[in-house]
Amino acid sequence: MKVVTLLKVTPDTETKFQINSAGTDIAEDSSIEYIIGPYDEYGVEAAIQIKEKLGGEVISVTIGSGNEEKSIRKAMAMGVDSGILINNADLKSSDPLSIAKAIKEVVEPLNADIIICGKLATDTSDSFIGPALAALMNIPVISEISSLEVTEEGVVATRDAAGRKERFESKFPVILTADKGLNEPRYPKLPMIMKAKKKPLDKKDTAGTEIRKNVTQVKAEFPATKSAGKKITGTPDELVSELVTGLTTKEKIL
């Protein structure tokens, strides 16, 4: 079984980031801790579990801009066998379709049975790459899966939809996007951390595909802080009266 895991490196979700001086994006500074995107990490764990059950290999694929190697090595310490890193800042900041095409260029020749990634990256929240890659490669996709069974024949996966669980089956090759609940990613063990340093990581400057930037992010800002609410006190009758007055005359909701 050959499994490719798409691994995007994102700022730690607990990072208290700043907006850059141009006001167009978050400021890249040394205070940002970069981690494996949390949903991609479910994908990494799932890929390793598949290998442990059925044998084979797990290859990670990353589009990066210089902050990625530690996280790829962490995935290797978890059990990924080898990695491919396209280090190209222009590509990483290009539009999602260019990134999906670059990933297709890298992934297609690997002839993977399963390609798995997170349902979204926590920095851009596009939820685009998995389904787009499936379209570009013309193979099936099951998105936002929360459980997975893999046999030699194919996969059975479930998705938590509103008020119900949906169950899907597919033959190989298939793309899966991972949701929370799929698994609990393991903590790398110390001997594996040291072994990970020696695993092959193929670093390239380009995937050889066209980089287009059809959409430009022009502004980033923090959400407006909410003003403090007004606390009303009094008897129940007074409270109701003041509440209704406030909603009708001040807030004009009623």
Add this chain to the structure above:
Amino acid sequence: MSDDQKILRESVRDFAASELAPNIPSLDVKQEFDKSTLTKFADQGLLGVSIPEKYGGSGMDYISTAIVSEELEYVDAALRVIISVHNGLNSMGLLQWASEEQKQKWLKPQAEGKRIATFGLTEPNAGSDVAALETHAKEDGDFYILNGSKMWISLADVADNFLVFAKTDMSKGSRGITAFHVEREMKGFSSGTIHDKLGVRSGNTGHMTFDNIEVPKENMIGELGEGFKIAMSCLDNGRFTVAAGALGCAKASRDAAVKYAHERKTFGKEIGQHQLVQRLLANMQQGIDTAELLIWKAGWMKNMGIRNTRETAMAKWVATNVASQSADDAIQIHGGMGIAGGPDGYPVERFWRNARAARIYEGSDQIQEIMQGQYAMGYRQDKPLRKELPKWVPS
């Protein structure tokens, strides 16, 4: 930090937060040592951090042992104590002093986590005054007959292997001490647990007694009469883990205090806005930054194979006092809630209780102060040892 040090920190932090932290407050209340912690440590590879791969360890650098110690004591001192005695005092001592055959026989299973190890130096009547040891070993054919008792021994009731120091010549003071590898299975060994400690209440601390134990001569570590030097160099590694653990306790105290100072409001604003609260936090940060640099300096010297008795002792002295003061100030910031601990309370009173003993064990504040004074005056100089801790060789 190198990538592997960063991955290590992330991994141990996540492991400790998920697998260990939830149970600590109730274990602390019950004064219960959870033996499954040892299995978990072994499974993660934490029991052989800086031991070379050929002796069953992970072969990480010595700073990595500090990172593990810090992250574990960020949760609770009882977790770090395991690293101090198993990795620091015993296994790194064997790495430095044991013969190749002894390392394969005893160090390897320890680093692999198959045998838990601790260190037996302190006695009821011999703490800082090591030369006053009363435990003695008398030569008898192929054995030494070991008699005596040890006290304040971490993991006394759960460890399998013990690095024990005993007088082999009662007339010679510190030069009459010899180190032995002792195992729980040896006839005449018994141990017990000490209860009602102020802190480290989820850790196992105890005493052990040796009643005519026949210790084979090949269990002698180092040479006859070399025990004092061995014990002191083991302390260079034990103190390093105590210092790093204390740094974790100080950071945990700071983080708890900052969180509470954001949440709690007095006089119409969150208490962190008050300058006298900020002063306490600023002092904590000053101590944390100072201790961290001292620990990393000592760790760097270990990596380079440079003698670091003075620097490690300084790191231990400073860091344990920073932890103690930070936990105390964190309680102050929490006000009345700061003294309410347990599973439903705040952790800072536990940090305060845990921090206290570290200013006594592995060299009290006073021993540290005297050492630094003697170094400053030139009365104390570290002479080269017959065997030094091997410098770290990247694999």
